[in-house]
Amino acid sequence: MKIRSITSHLLRVPLGDKTFYSSQAAFPERNSYLVRIETDNGLVGWGEGGQYGPAEPVAACVDAVLAPRLIGRDPTEPVRIWEELYAFSRDFGQRGTYIEAISAIDIALWDIAGQAAGLPVWKMLGGRFRDKITAYATGCYYPEKFDDLPSILRALEEEASTYTNSGFGLLKVKIGLLSLKQDIERLKVIRQAVGPDIGLLVDANHGYNAASAIRMGRMMEPLDVLFFEEPVPPEDRDGYRKVRAENPIPVAGGECDFTRYGFRDLIAGGCVDVVQPDLAVCGGFTAFTHVLGFANAYGVATVPHVWGSGVAVAAALQAVATIPAFPHTANPIALLNQPVIEFDRKHNPLRDDLLQDRFVLEDGCLAVPDKPGLGITVREDILTKYSS
Numbered sequence: 001m002k003i004r005s006i007t008s009h010l011l012r013v014p015l016g017d018k019t020f021y022s023s024q025a026a027f028p029e030r031n032s033y034l035v036r037i038e039t040d041n042g043l044v045g046w047g048e049g050g051q052y053g054p055a056e057p058v059a060a061c062v063d064a065v066l067a068p069r070l071i072g073r074d075p076t077e078p079v080r081i082w083e084e085l086y087a088f089s090r091d092f093g094q095r096g097t098y099i100e101a102i103s104a105i106d107i108a109l110w111d112i113a114g115q116a117a118g119l120p121v122w123k124m125l126g127g128r129f130r131d132k133i134t135a136y137a138t139g140c141y142y143p144e145k146f147d148d149l150p151s152i153l154r155a156l157e158e159e160a161s162t163y164t165n166s167g168f169g170l171l172k173v174k175i176g177l178l179s180l181k182q183d184i185e186r187l188k189v190i191r192q193a194v195g196p197d198i199g200l201l202v203d204a205n206h207g208y209n210a211a212s213a214i215r216m217g218r219m220m221e222p223l224d225v226l227f228f229e230e231p232v233p234p235e236d237r238d239g240y241r242k243v244r245a246e247n248p249i250p251v252a253g254g255e256c257d258f259t260r261y262g263f264r265d266l267i268a269g270g271c272v273d274v275v276q277p278d279l280a281v282c283g284g285f286t287a288f289t290h291v292l293g294f295a296n297a298y299g300v301a302t303v304p305h306v307w308g309s310g311v312a313v314a315a316a317l318q319a320v321a322t323i324p325a326f327p328h329t330a331n332p333i334a335l336l337n338q339p340v341i342e343f344d345r346k347h348n349p350l351r352d353d354l355l356q357d358r359f360v361l362e363d364g365c366l367a368v369p370d371k372p373g374l375g376i377t378v379r380e381d382i383l384t385k386y387s388s
């Protein structure tokens with residue numbers, strides 16, 4: 001079997017009045033970079049590259065540089081191809097766009113390898129530990145205008161309740177934009193709205209310096225927060241270590257890190273309690289397996305980040321299924337002893353409408369598909385509708 005064609009798809013959905021805000025960025029649109037790889041015997045694999053930035057540079061890396069090297073190659077050797085592409089682009093790649101491009105290709109090749117073998121990716125990776133995965137809702141972003149705290153609090157109360165009413169047992173909310181005191185007010189309202197039994201996670205999108213993050217962590221302690229995501233910028237490894245040492249809440253991070261080399265420094269550097277590789281960013285399934293091994297050896301929990309289209313969610317489901325409990329226990333019920341999957345709840349038709357089988361939340365969980373490869377069928381009509 002040989003790779004016959006590699007096609008880039010740039011998808012874009014303007015959000016208009018559904019625009020939302022983290023502590024760092026406005027999100028006036030959703031965009032995704034998808035790659036479609038077709039083989040000479042008619043198999044089609046899908047991958048996604050990048051989650052946060054524009055899709056065009058990833059497409060350029062694939063189309064102009066990486067794809068021409070892959071036509072005619074055996075698609076069922078994703079690890080070998082990963083190593084070759086990384087070695088080829090090391091001098092100018094290493095992190096960022098090139099690794100996002102390699103991520104997309106790697107995910108698509110694992111999809112094809114699974115289909116060729118008649119096995120889901122989780123089985124190709126050695127087996128799954130669970131057939132459904134507890135999902136956490138990501139929500140409670142900031143509105144455009146944030147000077148009217150009482151109205152923000154009222155809206156948050158309403159929004160937070162919608163997640164628990166739809167069956168989520170875990171909720172991740174944004175912090176880092178307002179003053180520490182105001183963000184604590186927001187968290188108090190959210191905790192009150194969801195009750196004491198819901199797991200609460202917070203994400204600062206690296207909005208703090210270490211000193212502020214440590215203060216915030218201490219202020220959040222009574223609110224029973226399970227982890228504190230991206231407290232400081234990803235390059236600030238010392239800041240991560242300080243926050244981890246001096247604030248009482250477990251520290252999570254890694255969505256902006258790349259390959260085993262970046263994660264080696266994050267994990268072995270003692271920066272995080274929970275590592276969050278993003279399949280579409282870190283280097284696909286191949287890099288994910290490296291991160292998982294490192295994390296396991298250092299006693300760090302692996303909980304992949306996912307924020308993109310249905311392809312990225314499908315890839316994350318396959319990966320999370322293969323993560324062992326951390327650590328193994330005879331009675332694995334402890335929260336965050338088992339990995340969970342991120343399920344962003346802001347408007348995104350690229351996540352909710354792109355695949356033939358929609359993601360269905362049942363008892364707060366998403367099912368891991370049994371079909372070969374990623375187990376997905378991409379809808380051509382949705383692809384056409386949002387192509388740019």
Ligand code: CA
Nearest residue numbers: 203205229255
């Ligand atoms: Ca995040």
